[in-house]
Amino acid sequence: MRLPENRADLQQRSINLALSVRGLSALQGAGLNLDQEMLDIAIPMKGRMIHDFAGNQTSQLYSVFGKTINSVDRALLNAKLLTAAEQFSNLKIFFNHALKTCDLDVPSATFLDKTTGQEVTDYADLIVGADGAYSTCRRQLMRKARINFAQEYIDHGYCELTIPARRGADGQPEYQMSPYHLHIWPRHTFMLIALPNPDKTFTCTLFMPYDQFEQLQTEAHLLSFFSQYFPNAIPLIGRDQLVKQYFTNEKGTLLSVKCSPYHYQDRLVIIGDAAHCMVPFYGQGMNCGFEDVEVLAGILDRHTALGAASNVGAALAEYSAVRHRDAVAICELAMRNYIEMRSSVSDWRYLLRKRIEDRLHHWFPRTVIPLYTMVSFTKIPYHLTIAQHDRQTRWLNRGMLLSATLALIGIYSALRRLK
Amino acid sequence: MRLPENRADLQQRSINLALSVRGLSALQGAGLNLDQEMLDIAIPMKGRMIHDFAGNQTSQLYSVFGKTINSVDRALLNAKLLTAAEQFSNLKIFFNHALKTCDLDVPSATFLDKTTGQEVTDYADLIVGADGAYSTCRRQLMRKARINFAQEYIDHGYCELTIPARRGADGQPEYQMSPYHLHIWPRHTFMLIALPNPDKTFTCTLFMPYDQFEQLQTEAHLLSFFSQYFPNAIPLIGRDQLVKQYFTNEKGTLLSVKCSPYHYQDRLVIIGDAAHCMVPFYGQGMNCGFEDVEVLAGILDRHTALGAASNVGAALAEYSAVRHRDAVAICELAMRNYIEMRSSVSDWRYLLRKRIEDRLHHWFPRTVIPLYTMVSFTKIPYHLTIAQHDRQTRWLNRGMLLSATLALIGIYSALRRLK
Numbered sequence: 001m002r003l004p005e006n007r008a009d010l011q012q013r014s015i016n017l018a019l020s021v022r023g024l025s026a027l028q029g030a031g032l033n034l035d036q037e038m039l040d041i042a043i044p045m046k047g048r049m050i051h052d053f054a055g056n057q058t059s060q061l062y063s064v065f066g067k068t069i070n071s072v073d074r075a076l077l078n079a080k081l082l083t084a085a086e087q088f089s090n091l092k093i094f095f096n097h098a099l100k101t102c103d104l105d106v107p108s109a110t111f112l113d114k115t116t117g118q119e120v121t122d123y124a125d126l127i128v129g130a131d132g133a134y135s136t137c138r139r140q141l142m143r144k145a146r147i148n149f150a151q152e153y154i155d156h157g158y159c160e161l162t163i164p165a166r167r168g169a170d171g172q173p174e175y176q177m178s179p180y181h182l183h184i185w186p187r188h189t190f191m192l193i194a195l196p197n198p199d200k201t202f203t204c205t206l207f208m209p210y211d212q213f214e215q216l217q218t219e220a221h222l223l224s225f226f227s228q229y230f231p232n233a234i235p236l237i238g239r240d241q242l243v244k245q246y247f248t249n250e251k252g253t254l255l256s257v258k259c260s261p262y263h264y265q266d267r268l269v270i271i272g273d274a275a276h277c278m279v280p281f282y283g284q285g286m287n288c289g290f291e292d293v294e295v296l297a298g299i300l301d302r303h304t305a306l307g308a309a310s311n312v313g314a315a316l317a318e319y320s321a322v323r324h325r326d327a328v329a330i331c332e333l334a335m336r337n338y339i340e341m342r343s344s345v346s347d348w349r350y351l352l353r354k355r356i357e358d359r360l361h362h363w364f365p366r367t368v369i370p371l372y373t374m375v376s377f378t379k380i381p382y383h384l385t386i387a388q389h390d391r392q393t394r395w396l397n398r399g400m401l402l403s404a405t406l407a408l409i410g411i412y413s414a415l416r417r418l419k
Numbered sequence: 420m421r422l423p424e425n426r427a428d429l430q431q432r433s434i435n436l437a438l439s440v441r442g443l444s445a446l447q448g449a450g451l452n453l454d455q456e457m458l459d460i461a462i463p464m465k466g467r468m469i470h471d472f473a474g475n476q477t478s479q480l481y482s483v484f485g486k487t488i489n490s491v492d493r494a495l496l497n498a499k500l501l502t503a504a505e506q507f508s509n510l511k512i513f514f515n516h517a518l519k520t521c522d523l524d525v526p527s528a529t530f531l532d533k534t535t536g537q538e539v540t541d542y543a544d545l546i547v548g549a550d551g552a553y554s555t556c557r558r559q560l561m562r563k564a565r566i567n568f569a570q571e572y573i574d575h576g577y578c579e580l581t582i583p584a585r586r587g588a589d590g591q592p593e594y595q596m597s598p599y600h601l602h603i604w605p606r607h608t609f610m611l612i613a614l615p616n617p618d619k620t621f622t623c624t625l626f627m628p629y630d631q632f633e634q635l636q637t638e639a640h641l642l643s644f645f646s647q648y649f650p651n652a653i654p655l656i657g658r659d660q661l662v663k664q665y666f667t668n669e670k671g672t673l674l675s676v677k678c679s680p681y682h683y684q685d686r687l688v689i690i691g692d693a694a695h696c697m698v699p700f701y702g703q704g705m706n707c708g709f710e711d712v713e714v715l716a717g718i719l720d721r722h723t724a725l726g727a728a729s730n731v732g733a734a735l736a737e738y739s740a741v742r743h744r745d746a747v748a749i750c751e752l753a754m755r756n757y758i759e760m761r762s763s764v765s766d767w768r769y770l771l772r773k774r775i776e777d778r779l780h781h782w783f784p785r786t787v788i789p790l791y792t793m794v795s796f797t798k799i800p801y802h803l804t805i806a807q808h809d810r811q812t813r814w815l816n817r818g819m820l821l822s823a824t825l826a827l828i829g830i831y832s833a834l835r836r837l838k
Binding site for chain 2: 146147148149150151152153253
């Protein structure tokens with residue numbers, strides 16, 4: 001599978017994003033009632049809907065307390081954010097300006113104005129680079145400082161497909177499946193998922209190893225593959241549309257990027273995908289990026305409240321140190337969640353643990369918190385969620401061992417009594 | 420510690436390189452008696468010379484069979500290689516041409532001719548990129564293909580110092596220490612090393628954590644540090660020269676780079692530091708780069724012998740797969756060897772194992788081979804050296820456990836007889 005020529009094309013983006021507590025908290029911090037505005041345009045998803053081979057659907061709730069993650073249209077979200085930004089008189093917004101380079105010692109940034117074809121240079125006290133997975137700011141940072149950096153493509157790619165709305169009895173469009181779920185067809189080494197859109201359609205994504213994509217070269221191959229693994233998805237998508245979309249739509253790559261530190265002196269700091277780019281399986285990419293802003297603003301406030309401007313450098317150093325361990329943690333969790341989504345969700349051991357843990361969480365909501373809840377419904381720093389999850393795993397295993405032992409003793413006593 | 424402005428300055432290079440079996444084998448393969456030519460200008464080092472705090476020197480041989488690694492002057496080696504290259508009539512050599520970019524689909528490469536200031540583009544069937552740690556070819560490769568990439572700066576830097584020759588009784592310059600050793604002052608978290616040059620001088624390198632470099636800000640600090648840790652090095656380098664060189668010479672960074680795959684279709688392959696860059700502690704950077712050429716040439720020969728030109732793509736794919744695991748292994752071994760050099764070499768457990776292993780190697784030269792010997796004096800693929808070393812460690816541990824048990828039984832029997 002060749003990558004497209006143009007880097008911009010690489011940044012294929014799914015249509016909908018999952019907004020959860022961390023993202024909402026940062027939006028709330030930005031004011032203007034932004035969090036509520038986003039919830040108004042979002043579709044709340046209360047759990048996963050697992051589709052088995054026969055097309056049977058089983059709901060798995062995300063939270064025993066009914067908490068939801070929120071499917072938001074990317075374009076709508078962007079529009080709302082821009083409208084909000086326009087309210088700030090100290091903010092100037094430029095469109096069609098591509099960052100060409102930045103000089104971190106000035107610091108200054110040079111852009112190509114795509115409308116005029118002219119280069120424009122501007123100066124700043126501090127550059128905050130939020131220029132995405134293929135960040136130009138990060139590239140400049142790597143030329144100036146000792147940056148540890150790793151990028152990793154996983155051996156799986158993805159392809160987007162659409163489930164259209166159907167006409168209801170009243171002639172209005174309606175959803176073909178429950179809109180309050182994230183739908184998953186887990187098939188162990190690959191999976192199909194679907195997220196609801198406000199226009200009653202679903203955006204499906206097929207995640208699969210590249211070799212498997214490469215094997216599906218003809219219409220017959222594709223349809224026999226879908227008949228075998230996702231039979232109920234064929235009528236949902238529509239046979240003709242499935243074939244058309246599968247062979248037309250670009251196959252996307254899945255990239256994970258880590259780097260450290262995120263800053264250069266008091267001149268530049270990178271945030272969001274520019275600093276850490278994760279596979280999409282935890283729905284935390286945007287949430288983590290928004291949380292970056294909240295964490296950075298908090299640290300900057302604290303350091304600049306002390307007075308001297310030179311504290312910005314110390315603030316950025318603290319931000320790099322604090323945020324890196326959390327970014328590494330969520331990148332790792334996102335990788336792990338691919339296995340959970342495509343395989344564990346239909347494994348009895350996973351389901352048993354989920355049932356026990358959900359029950360304990362219901363009884364002791366602050367003591368036992370399932371990992372998914374910690375990541376999506378709390379602001380516990382990501383790296384602590386892993387530590388707490390590991391602790392809970394140890395206790396649960398001990399508990400189950402104890403239960404098994406007690407059960408054996410019970411059986412033994414019963415058998416003795418029978419003698 | 421700020422990095423220098425100019426990338427070219429980053430590529431500070433030590434004056435001498437250690438040439439061992441893998442490098443020599445590739446040179447032999449190139450013909451023109453190149454391996455022998457290099458040995459003629461090299462100084463053979465038969466072992467490490469460990470300097471303790473009191474200045475006592477202890478020799479540790481590299482090989483029970485007297486094998487040596489060879490200290491070669493980088494400039495001389497380069498000159499010899501160029502002279503050899505000039506003998507090939509099908510080879511054109513250009514100087515002062517800096518690679519600006521390459522188009523992998525043509526493939527073509529565009530250079531800046533530094534003499535004329537003009538850009539020059541040339542076309543090729545296959546581009547072999549050997550353009551070093553900050554490779555432009557690798558950057559282009561990363562834009563075209565899904566390349567996993569990681570760069571890591573260790574928290575230690577280095578500074579070079581020179582031990583001058585002394586005037587002998589006959590007025591001729593002579594070495595101040597044994598020229599047949601690689602000298603090491605191991606100080607656990609840091610170290611000083613020295614390699615002999617043909618002009619009877621030694622090039623010393625101080626490897627140390629950056630914070631420690633930053634603490635040595637004044638002449639008094641520096642001299643008290645050297646008096647405490649390397650007292651016998653002060654008269655060797657000379658007090659004034661030590662101060663002058665330490666504060667003048669650039670502090671170098673230590674970078675490790677891994678990436679995979681190394682090729683793009685049948686158009687480009689990267690080798691040497693462009694593909695894998697390691698910390699210098701195993702003296703294998705150049706040897707591994709030369710071995711790349713031998714391995715690549717062998718695979719290309721095998722694939723193109725079959726006929727069709729399209730086999731080049733298959734050859735490069737095989738090269739990427741085969742060579743990557745070895746490159747990862749030697750990068751890892753180079754990291755580990757820093758700890759061995761700065762710390763283990765003065766640890767009794769290390770010395771005990773070395774003694775036992777050397778003895779076994781002497782008795783069973785093909786069955787038990789110390790790691791250092793496998794890496795420096797054989798062509799066993801790097802990744803297999805780690806596997807064999809781990810196997811030997813298990814057997815040695817079992818052997819020592821058995822010896823200890825037998826000894827205990829012996830003591831117990833003796834005690835019983837005493838009763």
